[in-house]
Structures are given as C-alpha cells and as structure tokens.
Amino acid sequence: xxxxxxxxxxxxxxxxxxxxxxxxxxxxxxxxxxxxxxxxxxxxxxxxxxxxxxxxxxxxxxxxxxxxxxxxxxxxxxxxxxxxxxxxxxxxxxxxxxxxxxxxxxxxxxxxxxxxxxxxxxxxxxxxxxxxxxxxxxxxxxxxxxxxxxxxxxxxxxxxxxxxxxxxxxxxxxxxxxxxxxxxxxxxxxxxxxxxxxxxxxxxxxxxxxxxxxxxxxxxxxxxxxxxxxxxxxxxxxxxxxxxxxxxxxxxxxxxxxxxxxxxxxxxxxxxxxxxxxxxxxxxxxxxxxxxxxxxxxxxxxxxxxxxxxxxxxxxxxxxxxxxxxxxxxxxxxxxxxx
Numbered sequence: 450x451x452x453x454x455x456x457x458x459x460x461x462x463x464x465x466x467x468x469x470x471x472x473x474x475x476x477x478x479x480x481x482x483x484x485x486x487x488x489x490x491x492x493x494x495x496x497x498x499x500x501x502x503x504x505x506x507x508x509x510x511x512x513x514x515x516x517x518x519x520x521x522x523x524x525x526x527x528x529x530x531x532x533x534x535x536x537x538x539x540x541x542x543x544x545x546x547x548x549x550x551x552x553x554x555x556x557x558x559x560x561x562x563x564x565x566x567x568x569x570x571x572x573x574x575x576x577x578x579x580x581x582x583x584x585x586x587x588x589x590x591x592x593x594x595x596x597x598x599x600x601x602x603x604x605x606x607x608x609x610x611x612x613x614x615x616x617x618x619x620x621x622x623x624x625x626x627x628x629x630x631x632x633x634x635x636x637x638x639x640x641x642x643x644x645x646x647x648x649x650x651x652x653x654x655x656x657x658x659x660x661x662x663x664x665x666x667x668x669x670x671x672x673x674x675x676x677x678x679x680x681x682x683x684x685x686x687x688x689x690x691x692x693x694x695x696x697x698x699x700x701x702x703x704x705x706x707x708x709x710x711x712x713x714x715x716x717x718x719x720x721x722x723x724x725x726x727x728x729x730x731x732x733x734x735x736x737x738x739x740x741x742x743x744x745x746x747x748x749x750x751x752x753x754x755x756x757x758x759x760x761x762x763x764x765x766x767x768x769x770x771x772x773x774x775x776x777x778x779x780x781x782x783x784x785x786x787x788x
Contacts, residue, residue, distance in 0.1 A: 488661075489773075492747070501532070501774060533613055541767070543765070580745070584596055585612055586612065601724055603778045604781050605620055621647055624647040624781070626784045628784065659714045664732045733785075736782075743773065748771060748772070
C-alpha cells in the first residue's frame with residue numbers, strides 16, 4: 450500500500466489531511482554572551498580618534514643624600530609621559546520582513562520586532578569578536594573604513610607598529626603565555642601564577658583580575674588543584690577534591706582562583722568570538738584583564754533605526770560606533786595558542 454506524503458497535493462491519499470505539529474517555540478543554538486564587552490567600563494567618545502595618556506614612575510632610589518647638599522639639577526617629571534589612541538569603528542546589522550510575512554501567523558513569531566531584536570544580538574557578537582581580536586587600527590580613506598585595535602593587539606610584548614604602543618609601555622613577555630600547538634596540556638597552575646605575578650610586578654594591584662577563557666582553557670583551569678600529579682594515560686583518572694561532608698554536591702568547576710596576588714574571577718568567553726591565534730582546535734585562548742585598565746568608548750551608542758518601506762516590507766538597521774581603550778597594556782595578560 451502506497452502512502453502519500455504530508456501536504457503532497459499532487460497525489461491523493463490519507464496523509465494530505467494530516468495536521469502539522471509545530472510548537473510555538475523558537476530556539477537559537479548559538480553562544481551570545483559578551484564578557485569582554487560587558488566587563489568594560491563605558492565612556493563617551495567625541496571624535497573618531499580616541500586618545501589617552503600613559504605615564505610611569507621612576508625606579509626607587511636608595512643611595513641617600515649628603516648632608517647640606519644643594520639641588521643642582523631638576524627632574525622633568527613628565528618626560529616619560531606618552532599618548533596612545535584608537536580609532537572608532539562602526540558596526541551595523543540590517544533586517545527586513547516582507548509585508549506577507551508580517552501579516553501571517555508564524556512560530557517565534559517572525560515579525561519586524563523579532564527581526565530587530567535578532568539583529569541587535571548579532572551586532573553585540575560582532576563587537577565582542579572585534580574587541581577580542583588582534584586587529585590593527587586603520588584610518589579611514591576613500592576606500593577603507595575605520596578599524597580599531599583589538600585587545601590581543603595591545604597585549605603583546607612586541608606590538609605591531611600600527612598599534613601605537615609607545616616604547617616602554619609594552620606588555621612584558623612574562624605576562625604572555627604561548628601554548629604548544631593544538632594542546633592545552635602545557636599550561637599548568639604554575640604558569641598561571643607566573644602570569645598573575647608578572648602583572649602584579651608591574652602595577653602592584655591585587656584582587657582586580659578577570660580571566661575570560663575559551664572552552665579548552667576553562668577546562669584546564671578547572672583541573673587546577675584537583676589532579677594528583679600522575680602522568681600518562683591515568684592523568685585524568687586520579688583527582689583530589691575538597692568535599693564538605695554535610696553536602697551532597699561535589700563542585701568540579703573553578704569560578705574564583707585565589708592566588709598569592711589576589712583573587713582572579715574566571716568567566717567563560719564566547720567561543721565564536723575568542724581568537725584562535727593560528728589554531729582552531731585547542732580553544733586555549735584567554736585574556737587576563739584588569740577591568741580598571743580597559744574600557745569601551747561609544748561615539749554612537751548601540752541603537753536601531755527604522756528605514757522607509759519602499760513596498761517590499763518593513764526594514765531597518767541596528768548600529769553603533771565605538772572603540773577600545775586599553776589604558777595600560779602592562780596591566781593585562783594573555784594566554785594564546787601557538788601561531
């Protein structure tokens with residue numbers, strides 16, 4: 450016996466009258482969190498080139514002063530001051546819904562308001578990916594748009610000339626960890642503490658760091674203080690955990706890491722926005738940032754504009770113009786895969 454397909458109007462049969470069971474539920478399976486953008490301080494920009502100044506303190510002197518010695522030379526306290534800057538980059542997503550689609554009933558629904566909301570979510574991911582990138586800033590010309598430096602471009606012991614980090618303000622090499630290709634096993638707790646100590650050596654600030662980690666690095670961090678130190682195939686089979694006898698839960702994740710130089714908050718980076726640094730398999734990238742020393746400067750706040758309907762349906766754009774300010778590259782650290 451041959452059966453007709455559902456809604457097959459060219460062949461008669463019992464199935465042509467079957468109802469479709471389509472629930473009024475719409476699921477988007479895509480990471481949406483933007484921890485770098487969300488964790489940045491928000492400031493107002495007033496030009497396409499946002500600039501700030503950096504300075505440093507002289508090394509301590511312990512030699513002492515002779516009694517009665519006159520001051521014959523004076524120090525220019527601002528001789529080491531330098532200027533940094535970043536160009537404002539524009540972001541845009543468009544949306545449109547036809548008049549017929551706006552009129553019919555649909556799951557979700559699929560109306561102009563929902564199209565607008567989805568475009569905003571996509572725009573935020575565009576911004577997050579750019580903030581996390583190693584992009585180098587670019588001044589606009591007749592053929593090229595403005596582009597801004599990404600966070601990974603600033604956190605570099607030898608940044609590209611176009612980034613504009615003055616000599617003496619580069620991130621120390623000891624604050625950057627490069628993992629072996631396609632693996633996260635080389636990064637351990639000692640290496641993590643070395644990064645934290647390196648940052649502390651520069652700014653002397655405790656309890657201010659946040660690690661935004663990709664999935665591979667996050668799993669590595671969760672194993673800190675839990676592996677028993679065995680090697681080989683049994684490395685993951687022996688673990689040491691702290692267990693509260695009055696509780697039925699054993700927590701195997703790390704959200705706060707207490708180091709010798711303060712507590713580091715561990716948060717998940719958006720896996721589609723985090724850089725891979727030459728390898729897409731280990732997902733071992735991480736930004737060790739101090740939120741006090743970076744921010745987002747908005748020239749045009751994120752918003753939406755409805756455009757005229759020319760007969761094809763309601764349409765519009767969501768856009769913003771902003772830039773990243775890294776007020777001192779030496780206040781941050783980076784964990785990267787090998788390029």
